[in-house]
Every structure is written in structure tokens, then in C-alpha cells.
Amino acid sequence: MEQVRYGIIGLGNQGASYALNIFEKGKATDATVTAVCDVNPAKIEAFKSKTQNKELVYFSDYKEMLDSGLCDAVLVEVPHYQHPEMVMECLKRDIHVICDKPAGVYTKQVREMNEAAKSSKALFAMMFNQRTNCVYRKMKEIIAEGGIGELQRVNWIITDWYRTQYYYDSGSWRATWAGEGGGVLINQCPHQIDLVQWIVGEMPVSVNGFCQYGKWHDIEVEDEVTAFFKYKNGATGVFITTTGEAPGTNRLEISGTGGKLLSDGKDGLVWYKNATDAGEHSKTSTDGFKKPAREVINVETDGENPQHAGIINNFTGAILGKEELFVDGKEGINGVELMNAIELSGWNNAEEIALPIDEDRYLRELNAHRAVSRIKDTADVAAADTAGTY
Amino acid sequence: MEQVRYGIIGLGNQGASYALNIFEKGKATDATVTAVCDVNPAKIEAFKSKTQNKELVYFSDYKEMLDSGLCDAVLVEVPHYQHPEMVMECLKRDIHVICDKPAGVYTKQVREMNEAAKSSKALFAMMFNQRTNCVYRKMKEIIAEGGIGELQRVNWIITDWYRTQYYYDSGSWRATWAGEGGGVLINQCPHQIDLVQWIVGEMPVSVNGFCQYGKWHDIEVEDEVTAFFKYKNGATGVFITTTGEAPGTNRLEISGTGGKLLSDGKDGLVWYKNATDAGEHSKTSTDGFKKPAREVINVETDGENPQHAGIINNFTGAILGKEELFVDGKEGINGVELMNAIELSGWNNAEEIALPIDEDRYLRELNAHRAVSRIKDTADVAAADTAGTY
Numbered sequence: 001m002e003q004v005r006y007g008i009i010g011l012g013n014q015g016a017s018y019a020l021n022i023f024e025k026g027k028a029t030d031a032t033v034t035a036v037c038d039v040n041p042a043k044i045e046a047f048k049s050k051t052q053n054k055e056l057v058y059f060s061d062y063k064e065m066l067d068s069g070l071c072d073a074v075l076v077e078v079p080h081y082q083h084p085e086m087v088m089e090c091l092k093r094d095i096h097v098i099c100d101k102p103a104g105v106y107t108k109q110v111r112e113m114n115e116a117a118k119s120s121k122a123l124f125a126m127m128f129n130q131r132t133n134c135v136y137r138k139m140k141e142i143i144a145e146g147g148i149g150e151l152q153r154v155n156w157i158i159t160d161w162y163r164t165q166y167y168y169d170s171g172s173w174r175a176t177w178a179g180e181g182g183g184v185l186i187n188q189c190p191h192q193i194d195l196v197q198w199i200v201g202e203m204p205v206s207v208n209g210f211c212q213y214g215k216w217h218d219i220e221v222e223d224e225v226t227a228f229f230k231y232k233n234g235a236t237g238v239f240i241t242t243t244g245e246a247p248g249t250n251r252l253e254i255s256g257t258g259g260k261l262l263s264d265g266k267d268g269l270v271w272y273k274n275a276t277d278a279g280e281h282s283k284t285s286t287d288g289f290k291k292p293a294r295e296v297i298n299v300e301t302d303g304e305n306p307q308h309a310g311i312i313n314n315f316t317g318a319i320l321g322k323e324e325l326f327v328d329g330k331e332g333i334n335g336v337e338l339m340n341a342i343e344l345s346g347w348n349n350a351e352e353i354a355l356p357i358d359e360d361r362y363l364r365e366l367n368a369h370r371a372v373s374r375i376k377d378t379a380d381v382a383a384a385d386t387a388g389t390y
Numbered sequence: 391m392e393q394v395r396y397g398i399i400g401l402g403n404q405g406a407s408y409a410l411n412i413f414e415k416g417k418a419t420d421a422t423v424t425a426v427c428d429v430n431p432a433k434i435e436a437f438k439s440k441t442q443n444k445e446l447v448y449f450s451d452y453k454e455m456l457d458s459g460l461c462d463a464v465l466v467e468v469p470h471y472q473h474p475e476m477v478m479e480c481l482k483r484d485i486h487v488i489c490d491k492p493a494g495v496y497t498k499q500v501r502e503m504n505e506a507a508k509s510s511k512a513l514f515a516m517m518f519n520q521r522t523n524c525v526y527r528k529m530k531e532i533i534a535e536g537g538i539g540e541l542q543r544v545n546w547i548i549t550d551w552y553r554t555q556y557y558y559d560s561g562s563w564r565a566t567w568a569g570e571g572g573g574v575l576i577n578q579c580p581h582q583i584d585l586v587q588w589i590v591g592e593m594p595v596s597v598n599g600f601c602q603y604g605k606w607h608d609i610e611v612e613d614e615v616t617a618f619f620k621y622k623n624g625a626t627g628v629f630i631t632t633t634g635e636a637p638g639t640n641r642l643e644i645s646g647t648g649g650k651l652l653s654d655g656k657d658g659l660v661w662y663k664n665a666t667d668a669g670e671h672s673k674t675s676t677d678g679f680k681k682p683a684r685e686v687i688n689v690e691t692d693g694e695n696p697q698h699a700g701i702i703n704n705f706t707g708a709i710l711g712k713e714e715l716f717v718d719g720k721e722g723i724n725g726v727e728l729m730n731a732i733e734l735s736g737w738n739n740a741e742e743i744a745l746p747i748d749e750d751r752y753l754r755e756l757n758a759h760r761a762v763s764r765i766k767d768t769a770d771v772a773a774a775d776t777a778g779t780y
Contacts, residue, residue, distance in 0.1 A: 152635055157545060159645070164671065167678030208740065210598075210618055210626065216672065226618055226626055228600055228740075236600065236616055238628055245542055245645050246668040246681035255549070255635050278636040281554065282606065288557030291636035350598065350618075350742070 004031045004096075004316045007071035009062045009086055011038040011047045014100060015077030018308065024052055027309040031316045035070045037062045062086060066093050073097065073319060075127075075312075079173055080105050080181055084113035087329070091120035096319050098311065100127045101190040103332025105181030106366055107340055108359040110333045117330055124329035125315050130191040131198060131327060132310040134301035135269045139254065139261050140199045142271060142299070149258025149277050154229065154237030156196055160248030160265070161188040161241060168219050175219035178373035181366065183213070183221030184243050185339045194335035196239060200254065203334055204229035204237060206354045211346025216244025220374055227342045239342075259294065269299040394486075394706045397425040397461030399452045399476055401433040404490060405467030406440070408698065414442055417699040421706045425460045427452045452476060456483050463487065463709060465517075465702075469563055470495050470571055474503035477719070481510035486709050488701065490517045491580035493722025495571030496756055497730055498749040500723045507720055514719035515705050520581040521588060521717060522700040524691035525659045529644065529651050530589045532661060532689070539648025539667050544619065544627035546586055550638030550655070551578040551631060558609050565609035568763035571756065573603070573611030574633050575729045584725035586629060590644065593724055594619035594627060596744045601736025606634025610764055617732045629732075649684065659689040 006023070008015045015036070023033045037059040038044050044058055059065040066074070066089055073096035076086045084104040090097035091113075103126060104110040117124040130136060142148065161184060173179025180187055197203050207229055211222040223244050229237035242248075250265025257279040260272040274281075275293040306313070310326075317323035340362045341353045347365055396413070398405045405426070413423045427449040428434050434448055449455040456464070456479060463486035466476045474494040480487035481503075493516060494500040507514040520526060532538065551574060563569025570577055587593050597619055601612040613634050619627030632638075640655025647669040650662040664671075665683040696703070700716075707713035730752045731743045737755055 153549070153630075153632075155547060155630070157643070159543070162668070162672075162679070162681045164675040164678055164680075165673055166675050170678055208598075208600075212624070212626070215624060216669065224626070226628060228616055228618070234602070234605060236602070236614070238616060238630065240543075240545070240628065242543075244668075244672070245650075246664060246671070247650060247662050247684055248681075249643060249645075249650070253547070253639060255639075260635075260637060260639070272637050274636060278552070278634075279606065281636070282552075282634070283555055285554040286556050288554055288560055289552070290554075291552045291638075294637055350740075352740070 001072065001320060002030065004319050005034040005070060005072045006031055007035040007037065007065050007074045008033060008077060009037045009065070009074060010077035011036055011043040012077060015075065016047050016050070018075055018077070018312070019047070019053070020050055022309050022312060029313050029316060030320060031312065035059060035065050035068060037065045063089060066090060066095055071095060073315065076100060079179065080186060084109040087113050087124065088116040091116045091122055091124060094121045096123040096315070097329075098125045098127055098315055099329060099332065101194070101332070101335070102186055102339070103329070103336050105186065105336070106359070106363050107333055107337050107357065108363050110336050111359070114330045114333055123315065123318055123325055125311065125325060125327045126329045126332040127308065127311055128191065128194050128198075128327045128332075129307040129311050130195055132307055133305045134303055135263050135267065136195055136199055138269055138299055138301045139263065140201070142261060143199065143254065143256075144201055147258060147271065147273065148254060148256030148261060149274070150279065151200065151231060151233060151235040151254070151256050153235060153253075153255040154196060154200055155251075155253045156192060156239050157249045157251045158189065158192050158239070158241045158265075159245045160250050161243045162246040162248055163188075163217070163243040165217050168217050172375055175217070175221045175223075176373045176375040177221060177366065177369035178375040180221070182339065182343055183219065183223050184241050185222060185225060185342060188243060189241050190335055190339070192239070192241070193338050194332070196237070197334050197338060198331070202231060203338065203355055205232050206230045206352050207338065207341040207345055208350045208352050209342035209345035210350050211343065216242065222343070222346060225342060225346070227345075269301065271297040271299050273297055391462065391710060392420065394421045394709050395424040395460060395462045396421055397427065397455050397464045398423060398467060399427045399455070399464060400467035401426055401428040401437045402467060405465065406437050408465055408467070408702070409437070409443070410440055412699050412702060419703050419706060420710060421702065425449060425455050425458060427455045453479060456480060456485055461485060463705065466490060469569065470576060474499040477503050477514065478506040481506045481512055481514060484511045486513045486705070487719070488515045488517055488705055489719060489722065491584070491722070491725070492576055492729065493719070493726050495576065495726070496749070496753050497723055497727050497747065498753050500726050501749070504720045504723055513705065513708055513715055515701065515715060515717045516719045516722040517698065517701055518581065518584050518588075518717045518722075519697040519701050520585055522697055523695045524693055525653050525657065526585055526589055528659055528689055528691045529653060530591070532651060533589065533644065533646075534591055537648060537661065537663065538644060538646030538651060539664070540669065541590065541621060541623060541625040541644070541646050543625060543643075543645040544586060544590055545641075545643045546582060546629050547639045547641045548579065548582050548629070548631045548655075549635045550640050551633045552636040552638055553578075553607070553633040555607050558607050562765055565607070565611045565613075566763045566765040567610060567756065567759035568765040570611070572729065572733055573609065573613050574631050575612060575615060575732060578633060579631050580725055580729070582629075582631070583728050584722070586627070587724050587728060588721070592621060593728065593745055595622050596620045596742050597728065597731040597735055598740045598742050599732035599735035600740050601733065606632065612733070612736060615732060615736070617735075659691065661687040661689050663687055
């Protein structure tokens with residue numbers, strides 16, 4: 001194989017954008033799109049008017065596309081609930097697959113998908129494009145090398161996801177338990193929720209979630225969350241997000257006995273590096289107040305942040321045996337687990353939820369919310385049909 | 391009266407510093423120190439070797455000092471538990487009194503003190519010197535004038551209170567339930583706990599406190615706290631503090647529908663000022679993502695930050711009828727209430743505690759902790775004798 005032939009399932013904003021802005025603009029190395037699929041004929045017509053690719057084959061049924069022999073690899077770009085099912089259909093055909101975020105809505109379905117991945121010859125990746133950001137890669141690297149010592153505190157204020165009511169009214173499935181399976185956690189935050197465990201290198205052992213539902217918008221799901229994390233060594237964390245604030249904040253701070261890393265959500269990364277471990281210093285100092293000496297380092301990174309194209313090119317390279325797979329798709333379950341735990345706590349008066357969560361309880365409570373969901377009836381509903389995904 | 395004659399009860403670090411660094415250095419206008427008091431003769435001797443004031447009268451019994459006719463006003467600089475009792479002794483003699491922070495250890499005793507203040511002719515202030523900081527005054531002013539619209543979120547990360555084990559071992563009363571009545575909340579944070587309600591202009595209606603006891607030090611009280619606040623209008627807040635981190639962070643962010651204020655704990659104050667209310671904009675916009683236009687203003691303040699001298703000079707001025715009292719001592723109960731609520735929640739698995747708290751429950755649970763407190767027996771114990779304060 002010299003060129004990997006991709007198919008795209010779902011021609012919504014994301015799927016169409018990959019085809020038009022990455023593949024057609026020549027940003028995908030050793031790869032081409034051969035087939036696309038959408039259940040909604042209007043989406044296909046809209047896409048046809050934009051694409052320059054005259055060789056494309058169109059499908060309305062994704063299984064027909066998978067069986068056509070036209071695709072070595074597939075991008076899954078459909079509503080959240082359908083991710084695991086479609087990924088598994090690819091995997092059982094040994095078709096390589098990149099799943100867009102999140103891996104699924106609840107861990108029970110994601111675990112099944114991961115089992116399928118183990119017994120498939122195909123590669124499976126998650127579209128965790130934010131992991132390609134040089135700042136986050138560098139933070140992970142510094143922490144993994146012991147650069148902040150023992151973990152003490154994680155704090156991510158990610159409140160710059162402002163959305164208007166118009167946004168929520170633009171799709172019947174948006175911000176509904178039945179359509180999306182959650183609000184700001186599952187739609188806006190999957191990257192940060194994944195990153196917070198990927199960068200730190202471990203999951204919390206328990207979570208309390210203070211979730212507020214339809215607080216800033218006329219929606220049924222959460223549009224503001226404050227979550228409290230506990231880690232195995234006793235370290236704590238806070239994760240705050242909302243779609244109701246403007247201008248909002250994006251600030252990630254991770255502290256340890258060896259220092260602190262601070263990202264302002266832009267290019268900057270500051271490393272406060274203690275000359276001696278603050279925990280040891282506390283035990284041995286004969287001064288009551290003096291902190292360890294420290295350097296303040298404006299960290300240089302490699303400056304690269306290839307985002308979606310980076311994920312696709314790495315995936316192509318891995319299929320062709322030229323490089324290591326950057327994002328193992330099976331890691332997608334971590335973010336889903338963390339989101340599920342916060343949501344479950346939010347439904348239960350901020351109860352402390354131990355991880356791993358009780359998957360059956362989560363699905364039971366989710367289904368109770370889906371059963372009374374006010375998914376709206378608009379023209380967009382066909383594209384987001386979630387029938388059969390319960 | 392042309393000069394206000396002050397007495398100081400307690401010659402620990404704080405009391406001695408006021409005498410030596412404010413009064414003797416001429417920073418106290420229209421005021422002089424005439425008498426000082428400490429139960430510990432060693433503290434009096436140490437003080438005598440430092441003071442240049444040869445007119446001072448020394449007392450070991452503070453009531454004798456109050457009855458001596460030498461003091462128009464008093465500074466109360468003793469362990470926390472004794473604050474209300476001593477303030478009340480001043481007030482019932484119509485002697486003006488400034489109480490150092492905190493107002494007390496539990497609201498029940500502070501409420502009694504406030505009742506005494508209402509029926510006294512004397513003035514009563516709290517040493518909330520941080521309220522004199524131009525940045526915090528400006529934040530309060532902007533919020534009171536509607537500059538951030540409707541309150542949405544409060545976030546104070548105040549983790550730069552690093553203390554070593556040596557600090558905790560330096561006084562028998564330090565970091566004990568019986569000696570101080572708490573840890574980082576009551577010793578290091580009373581200013582921020584007061585400021586957070588003073589700047590915002592209101593108290594939360596409920597609190598969840600995640601308190602960790604002796605986490606970074608060999609102490610019995612909390613040295614790390616993450617608290618979650620809910621406000622009347624549904625706004626939320628997070629307050630994080632610890633004595634276990636270095637270098638730590640001091641960052642206060644207050645968001646509303648009209649914008650956001652950000653203080654980095656130094657001189658800077660940034661005001662993100664929305665051109666239109668983000669809540670209204672969300673309801674009426676026909677764009678899904680676009681935030682309201684905004685200005686980013688580096689706010690100018692009056693630059694003044696007179697701290698302890700500012701509080702003392704204002705108090706003197708108020709006694710002499712020359713100015714309005716800046717800090718009504720009765721407001722000290724707010725910070726104590728907030729600390730008590732966080733502590734009570736922390737003792738009870740982060741239970742949501744509604745404000746105003748159940749004072750009897752708090753005192754009952756506090757006393758249970760005091761009963762098993764390991765207050766240490768060192769040379770310093772006499773100065774911190776809390777006998778009779780239970």
C-alpha cells in the first residue's frame with residue numbers, strides 16, 4: 001500500500017471539513033479520500049457543491065461503504081452515541097478507524113469498542129487533536145520526567161466555551177440527553193477532559209461534580225460544571241467549565257513538590273522549578289516561612305501544533321508502518337469515564353463517585369434522563385437520528 | 391481629645407510590631423501608645439529591650455490595663471479564641487477597640503461580641519488591613535457599580551501560604567484545635583475569606599468544603615482546602631488554599647455577565663468589560679459562537695495600600711470625629727461564618743452546609759475536636775493559654 005484510502009462517515013461540519021480542508025488542500029500525506037457517507041441527502045448535496053474531488057463515491061449506508069472495498073481507513077464523524085457501534089463495524093472488517101471525540105457517551109459501550117479493538121488487525125485512534133499541541137506535549141513530558149516532583153494540585157479553568165441560545169437551537173440533537181448524552185462536558189470539553197488525565201499521567205480516584213443544568217441557556221443538560229478530583233497520592237484537582245461566560249478563561253496549572261507548570265491556553269508555558277523539593281524542604285528547614293529557591297522558566301517547545309492533520313498523518317504513517325501510533329484509540333475511555341463520573345455526581349447532589357465508576361448505574365441513570373429528553377423536532381433531526389443507539 | 395491613647399493587649403509578633411513599627415516610627419497620626427499588656431513576663435522583657443518609648447506602662451492583666459484610665463482605645467493581639475472576650479471587656483467599658491483577625495473562632499462567640507458592640511458607645515473595628523489595598527477596593531467599587539453585571543463566578547486560588555514544619559513546631563498553640571481553632575483557614579486566610587465576601591458584596595448561601603488535615607505537615611488541623619460556594623442568584627465560587635505548596639499562586643478572578651475582573655495578587659487589575667451583557671447577547675444573537683465585543687482595561691487605582699497603619703489611622707480619625715469608620719468590626723462575623731461553614735463541611739465529608747450555619751452544631755463539633763486536641767507543651771504555652779475560653 002502506498003496511499004491510504006480514507007472513507008468519511010458523516011458529512012456534518014467536522015466530516016466535511018476534514019475532506020475539504022485537509023485532504024483536498026493537500027495536507028494529508030500518503031492519503032486520499034475515496035468515499036463519503038451521510039444518512040441525510042441534503043448534507044450530501046451540500047457537500048457536492050463544495051468539493052473539487054470528482055472521484056468520490058457517495059453512500060447513504062455506512063456499512064455499504066465499509067463493504068465496498070474502497071476504504072482502507074475510516075473517519076467516524078457522527079453523533080456521539082453512534083461512535084462505538086460504527087467503530088466496531090470498521091474494526092470487525094479490519095478497516096483502520098479514527099473516531100472523533102468523545103469515544104462514546106458511556107463507558108459500557110466504549111469498553112465493548114475497546115474489546116473489539118483488541119481482537120482486530122486494524123489500527124484504532126481517537127481524534128485527540130489537542131494532544132498534538134506543543135504546549136500540552138511539553139507539559140506531559142516535564143511531568144513524566146519528574147519536573148514538578150510529586151503531584152499536589154491540578155487546576156483547569158476552561159470557561160471560554162461561550163455559546164448562544166442560537167447555537168443550541170441550531171440542531172435538534174444539541175444539548176439533549178437523547179441526542180448528545182450531555183452538555184458542556186461531552187460536547188465542548190472532551191479534549192480538556194482527555195488532556196487533564198493524559199498530561200498528569202493518571203486518572204483521579206474519585207470525583208465530585210457540581211453540575212448546573214440549563215443554567216445559562218434553555219437546554220436540559222449541564223452548561224456549567226465545577227468538578228473536584230482526588231488522586232491516588234492525595235493530590236487534588238479542580239476542573240471548571242461553562243458555555244455561559246464571556247470572555248471566559250483558559251488556564252491550566254499543575255503543581256507538585258518540585259514546582260508548577262502554568263499554561264494560559266495560548267503559546268506560553270511557564271515552569272516554576274524548585275531548586276529543592278518543597279516537601280523535603282518543609283521537613284528540614286529551620287525557617288518557618290522561606291520557600292525553596294526556584295527558577296522561573298519560559299519553556300521552549302518545538303512549536304508544532306498540527307492538530308487534526310497531525311492526527312490523520314500520524315495515523316496514515318502508522319498504517320504504512322512508517323511511525324508509531326500517537327493516540328491509541330483505547331485511551332478514549334479515560335475521558336468518557338471521567339465525564340461520566342462528573343455527570344453521575346452532578347445528578348446525585350455532588351456525591352463522591354469512586355473511579356472506575358459503576359457502569360451499569362451510569363447507564364441506568366443516563367437512560368432515565370434520555371427517556372424524558374426533550375429532543376427537538378427540526379429539519380436537522382435526520383442527520384442526528386439516534387434510533388437504535390439506546 | 392486631641393490624641394488617642396492606645397493600649398495593646400498581647401506582645402506577640404503582631405502586637406509588638408504595631409508598637410515598634412507603626413507608633414514609634416511616627417506612622418500613627420494623632421495617636422500614641424500609653425500601655426501594653428502580656429501574660430508572659432518574657433514577652434514583656436523582650437519588648438522592653440526593643441522599645442524607645444520610656445513612658446509606657448506595663449500590665450500582665452489586661453483588665454487592669456483597661457481599668458487604669460490610660461487607654462482610650464485598645465488593640466487586641468492575642469490568640470483567636472480570646473478575641474471576643476477581650477473585645478467585649480473593652481466595649482463594656484466604652485473603650486474603643488480594634489480586634490485583630492479573625493473576629494473569633496466560632497460565630498456564636500462573635501455574635502455575642504457584636505451584640506455588645508451595639509450597646510456600647512465605643513467604636514469597634516476589625517484589623518482587615520487587606521481591605522485598604524487599592525486593588526481590592528477598586529474591585530469592590532467596580533462590582534458595586536455593576537461593572538461586571540450579574541455575578542457568575544468567583545475563583546480565588548490562594549496557595550502561596552507555604553509554611554514549614556519548623557513554623558508549626560514554633561508555638562504549642564499553632565495548628566491545634568484547642569490553640570487556634572483551625573489551620574490555614576483561620577490562621578493564614580482570614581483576610582481572603584473576608585475579602586471574598588466584601589469585594590463580591592454578598593455571602594454564599596451554601597458551601598462544600600474539601601479539607602485535608604495534616605496533609606503536608608505533622609499537624610492536626612487542615613493545611614489544604616478546596617471550597618465550593620453557591621450564591622443566591624446561582625453563581626458559583628471556588629476557593630483554594632494550602633500551606634503546602636511552593637511557589638504557590640495568588641489569583642482572584644470574578645466573572646459576571648458584564649465582564650471579568652482579574653487580580654494576580656500584585657499591583658495589576660485587569661477588567662474585561664463586555665460591550666453588551668453576555669446573558670442578553672446569548673438570548674438575542676443570531677450567531678452561535680460569537681462573544682460580545684469587549685474592552686480589556688488595565689485598571690488604574692489610587693495606588694494606596696496603607697495596610698495596618700491605614701486601619702489604625704482611620705480608627706483614630708473616626709474616634710476624633712474626623713472621618714467615617716472604614717471597617718465596622720461587626721462585619722468580622724462574615725469571615726468567621728464562612729470559615730466555620732467550610733470547616734464543618736470538611737468534618738462531614740464535604741456535606742453541603744447552608745448559611746447561616748447552625749451555630750450550636752458548629753460549636754459542638756469544634757469542641758469535640760478541641761477535646762482530643764494535641765496542643766503541645768512548650769515554653770510558648772503561657773502566652774497562648776486559652777484556659778477559660780472553652
